[in-house]
Structures are given as structure tokens and as C-alpha cells.
Amino acid sequence: MTADVIIIGAGVTGAAIARELSRYKLKILILEKEAEAAFGVSKSNSGIIHAGTQNPPSSLKGWLCVEGNRLIREEIAADLGLDFAQCGQLIAVFDLADLPELEIIKKEGEELGVRGLELVDRAWLDLNEPNISPGVKAALRVPSAGIISPYRFVYALVENAVKNGAELKTERKVTGIRPQKGGGFEVVAGGEVFRARFLVNAAGLYADEISAMAGAPTFKITPRKGEEYLLDKKREHLSNHILFPLPSATSKGVLVIKTADGNPMIGPTAHDVEDKADLSTTEEGLEEVLAGARRLIPSVSKSDIIAYFSGLRPVAGKDFIIRHEDSAPGLVNAAGIQSPGLTSAPAIAVMVAGILKEHGLGLEPKEEFRRLRPRPVHLFQVPPEETRRLIAKNPAYGDIVCRCELVSAQEIRDALKRGARTLDGVKFRTRAQSGRCHGGFCTTRVIKIMQEELGLPATAVSKRGRGSELIKDERK
Ligand SMILES: Cc1cc2nc3c(=O)[nH]c(=O)nc-3n(C[C@H](O)[C@H](O)[C@H](O)COP(=O)(O)OP(=O)(O)OC[C@H]3O[C@@H](n4cnc5c(N)ncnc54)[C@H](O)[C@@H]3O)c2cc1C
Numbered sequence: 452m453t454a455d456v457i458i459i460g461a462g463v464t465g466a467a468i469a470r471e472l473s474r475y476k477l478k479i480l481i482l483e484k485e486a487e488a489a490f491g492v493s494k495s496n497s498g499i500i501h502a503g504t505q506n507p508p509s510s511l512k513g514w515l516c517v518e519g520n521r522l523i524r525e526e527i528a529a530d531l532g533l534d535f536a537q538c539g540q541l542i543a544v545f546d547l548a549d550l551p552e553l554e555i556i557k558k559e560g561e562e563l564g565v566r567g568l569e570l571v572d573r574a575w576l577d578l579n580e581p582n583i584s585p586g587v588k589a590a591l592r593v594p595s596a597g598i599i600s601p602y603r604f605v606y607a608l609v610e611n612a613v614k615n616g617a618e619l620k621t622e623r624k625v626t627g628i629r630p631q632k633g634g635g636f637e638v639v640a641g642g643e644v645f646r647a648r649f650l651v652n653a654a655g656l657y658a659d660e661i662s663a664m665a666g667a668p669t670f671k672i673t674p675r676k677g678e679e680y681l682l683d684k685k686r687e688h689l690s691n692h693i694l695f696p697l698p699s700a701t702s703k704g705v706l707v708i709k710t711a712d713g714n715p716m717i718g719p720t721a722h723d724v725e726d727k728a729d730l731s732t733t734e735e736g737l738e739e740v741l742a743g744a745r746r747l748i749p750s751v752s753k754s755d756i757i758a759y760f761s762g763l764r765p766v767a768g769k770d771f772i773i774r775h776e777d778s779a780p781g782l783v784n785a786a787g788i789q790s791p792g793l794t795s796a797p798a799i800a801v802m803v804a805g806i807l808k809e810h811g812l813g814l815e816p817k818e819e820f821r822r823l824r825p826r827p828v829h830l831f832q833v834p835p836e837e838t839r840r841l842i843a844k845n846p847a848y849g850d851i852v853c854r855c856e857l858v859s860a861q862e863i864r865d866a867l868k869r870g871a872r873t874l875d876g877v878k879f880r881t882r883a884q885s886g887r888c889h890g891g892f893c894t895t896r897v898i899k900i901m902q903e904e905l906g907l908p909a910t911a912v913s914k915r916g917r918g919s920e921l922i923k924d925e926r927k
Pocket of ligand 1: 657
């Protein structure tokens with residue numbers, strides 16, 4: 452198969468690039484090693500659409516974050532029907548002697564183009580953040596920050612890119628790249644060979660290996676682990692903003708985070724690790740996160756925690772690496788996409804399209820780019836009168852499969868129609884299996900619906916792709 456552009460990796464970076472390129476008359480192919488999109492770093496993060504503060508004004512990631520934030524707020528969230536909420540953030544100080552540090556963050560943010568920054572005092576905090584620690588003396592208010600469901604963001608980008616002609620091939624791990632004499636590349640993935648003039652490397656933690664395969668061993672990715680702890684929905688109103696302490700040299704600190712689904716989250720840690728597959732959580736991580744979160748909100752309790760995970764930031768130095776590699780003509784790297792990569796993705800995509808154009812890719816706009824995507828129904832977000840109307844039209848909305856999170860059979864069928872192929876894919880799209888009982892009640896029902904919709908035997912339904920099937924046929 453021959454494409455104009457092959458994108459390696461269907462995380463938020465690859466998905467945003469695919470959608471951006473799908474505006475043009477191009478054949479675009481996305482190759483992803485996992486069973487679904489958004490199974491890499493893009494599923495395990497804080498889900499914050501950062502404003503752009505806490506980045507040096509001269510950094511690429513600072514500028515891309517501010518522009519990504521603007522694109523999401525002003526265009527993409529509405530166009531793609533995303534669960535985005537502009538709740539704002541507060542960067543807290545515990546000592547008025549630290550006010551000059553907040554002034555520096557404010558000044559640097561303003562240089563990057565972040566709007567509406569203001570210092571707020573204790574009286575303001577008493578009115579607007581009743582649960583915040585009495586130890587917090589003042590804060591910088593950053594109104595353009597918000598929250599999003601990170602995986603639903605990726606699924607929306609991919610769905611829309613595919614609607615506009617891009618093709619996603621999953622379970623295609625790229626294992627070989629052969630630069631061709633006359634230009635372009637042959638890419639070996641999942642036993643097949645694909646060809647393209649241009650290659651975009653958006654392989655997250657493995658971007659260094661992909662770049663080396665293509666002939667440009669120019670950087671190394673070091674994973675930086677972040678442990679996150681999700682709290683019960685009953686603590687939904689723990690804070691009204693995302694709460695930050697002053698940042699350190701390597702991280703924005705332990706935060707109290709609001710999430711798009713209502714459960715607050717506390718975390719993340721930030722520690723460099725060796726292993727790109729080390730997604731363990733640790734007792735020390737838990738203690739560090741609890742202590743950091745309690746400094747901001749003392750009422751956070753260990754018993755509020757219902758789930759935990761860790762993610763690995765793909766770090767390649769201090770900044771993102773977004774460039775054409777002259778040693779491998781036709782290769783564009785979108786690598787080292789650490790935080791704020793989720794926020795920056797739409798702006799990275801515009802930048803990558805520009806680099807491809809500079810290096811000879813014709814960008815002729817399509818007559819019709821279908822930029823809109825209907826918002827999927829999520830009963831947990833719908834008022835009761837609307838739920839009644841939906842059930843009257845289609846009784847499958849009244850067939851509740853996941854009781855913890857109020858997810859109906861129809862939402863699961865919709866998720867499968869939109870591309871879910873695994874139990875995790877259904878969970879990330881609908882929230883079925885992500886409540887207090889962790890799927891104890893609904894997993895078998897979800898499997899049954901997957902069998903019906905996908906025409907699969909129960910033994911072929913997996914948690915996250917081949918090798919993670921839940922049901923074994925003992926007769927074989
Ligand atoms: C704990 C934590 C918290 C964070 N919080 C935030 C936040 O609040 N806001 C924010 O803006 N950013 C945040 N980030 C950063 C953000 O999550 C990342 O920048 C972003 O998800 C990176 O996306 P990506 O598409 O580049 O990588 P990924 O999502 O990892 O995508 C890369 C894809 O490439 C695939 N792949 C790899 N190798 C191959 C191969 N050989 N063949 C085929 N496919 C391959 C992978 O399977 C994967 O799907 C956080 C990160 C972490 C870890």
C-alpha cells in the first residue's frame with residue numbers, strides 16, 4: 452500500500468496530525484502497534500488543557516501549548532463534541548515571600564500570550580475555594596486552563612480524520628524502515644510493507660527507536676513516570692479549580708485535578724525511570740501524592756482513592772523535538788512530547804503540516820473538509836428529562852449495563868460502531884467498568900454486547916488486544 456504520508460503512532464500527537472492533514476487531498480495512513488488508538492501515554496495523564504504558564508517563554512512547548520489551548524477552546528472542543536470544561540487553575544503559594552515567583556510565572560505567561568492572569572489573595576480564596584488549605588496565602592489565577600477526557604479527545608480526532616479519508620491500521624507494530632533510493636520509505640509493520648514519500652514519527656516513548664530505524668539516531672527518550680490517584684465521585688466538588696503548587700525544575704508538582712468525568716484526581720509524581728514499560732505504582736508514590744495533595748486540600752483522605760495508574764512522559768531533553776531530519780529526507784519527528792503534549796497536539800499538528808509543506812508535500816485543500824463530529828450521548832452527562840426522551844425513542848438507553856457510572860447498552864453499541872474493539876476501548880469511550888466496582892457487575896454484559904456487535908466468540912474478546920482475552924475455552 453502506498454500513501455503520501457505514513458504517521459507512526461495513534462496517540463494524541465499522531466491523531467491530531469492525521470486530522471490536520473485530512474483537510475488536504477492526501478492519502479494518509481496511521482500505523483499503530485496496539486489494538487486501538489490512545490493506548491499509549493495519551494491514556495495515562497492528568498487530562499489538563501494547560502494555559503501555557505510554567506513554561507519558559509523561549510520554549511517551543513510553551514508557544515505550542517498556548518496555541519493548542521486556544522485551538523481547543525475556540526474551535527476543536529465544539530467541532531468534535533469534546534468534554535472540555537474551562538475551569539481555570541490556581542498556582543498556590545504557602546508563604547507571601549514566594550509572591551515574586553508567582554509574578555515571574557505571570558510575566559512569562561503573558562510573554563507567551565496567556566491572557567487573564569491575576570494574583571488573588573486569601574479573601575478571594577475563601578470565597579472561591581472553600582476547601583483549600585488555610586496554609587495557602589495567595590495564588591495566581593489562570594482562567595484559560597481547563598480539563599478534557601484525554602482518550603475521548605484522541606478518539607474524536609481519529610474518528611474525524613477517518614471520516615475525512617485517513618486510514619488507521621492497528622496491531623501494526625513498525626519493525627523496520629527502509630529509506631528508498633529515489634526518496635520515500637518502505638515501512639514494515641505487522642508483516643506487511645507500506646510505502647510513503649513522507650514519514651511522521653509520533654511514536655511517543657518509542658520515537659527514538661523509530662527515528663533511528665529511519666536513519667536519524669539523533670535523540671534518546673527517557674521515560675519520566677507520573678503516578679496518579681483517582682478519587683471517588685462523592686468528592687467531585689473538592690475544588691473548583693485545578694490546584695497547583697509552585698513548579699519545580701522537572702515538574703509542575705503534585706496537583707489536585709478536576710476531571711472531565713467528575714472524579715477528582717491527585718498526582719502526578721515525576722521520576723525518571725529506565726524501563727519504557729514500567730507502569731507500576733508504588734507505596735512511596737502514593738505517600739508523595741497524598742502529602743502533596745493534602746498540602747493543598749487537607750481533607751483529602753486515602754480512603755477516597757478508588758483507582759490508580761501511572762503514565763510515562765516521553766522526555767528528550769527540556770523541549771519537544773519537532774523537525775525534519777535532514778539525515779533521513781522525508782522524515783518529520785514529533786518526539787519528546789512530554790507534558791503539555793495533550794494540550795499542544797493541535798498546534799503541533801499545524802506545525803508538522805507546515806514542515807511537510809516546506810519539504811515538498813503539496814497541501815491542496817479538499818473541496819469539503821468535514822470538521823464536525825456529532826457528540827456521543829453519555830447518560831451520566833444528560834439531565835433526567837433528556838434521558839426520558841432518549842429512552843422513549845430508543846429503549847436500549849434504558850437498559851443500564853454499568854450501574855456505577857450509568858452507562859446504557861446503547862452507549863456501548865455506539866462506542867463499538869465508532870471503533871471500539873476491546874474492553875478497555877469501550878471503557879475509555881463510555882466509562883462502563885470504571886466505577887467503584889471496576890466492572891465486577893458489567894463486564895460480562897459488555898462482553899455479550901461486543902459478541903453481538905462485532906460477531907466475535909466470547910473467547911476472542913480481549914481487555915486490550917491479543918493476549919489479554921478474559922475467557923478461555925478449556926475444551927481446546
Ligand atoms: C502522568 C502524566 C500526566 C500528564 N498530564 C498532562 C496534562 O495534564 N496535560 C497535557 O497537556 N499533557 C500531559 N501529559 C503529557 C501527555 O500525556 C503526552 O504529551 C501525550 O499524551 C503524548 O502523546 P503522543 O501521541 O506523543 O504519545 P502516545 O500517546 O504514547 O502515542 C504514541 C503511539 O505510538 C505507538 N507506537 C509506539 N511505537 C510504535 C511502533 N513501533 N509501531 C507502531 N506504533 C507505535 C504507541 O502504541 C502509541 O499509541 C502527561 C503525561 C503523563 C505521563
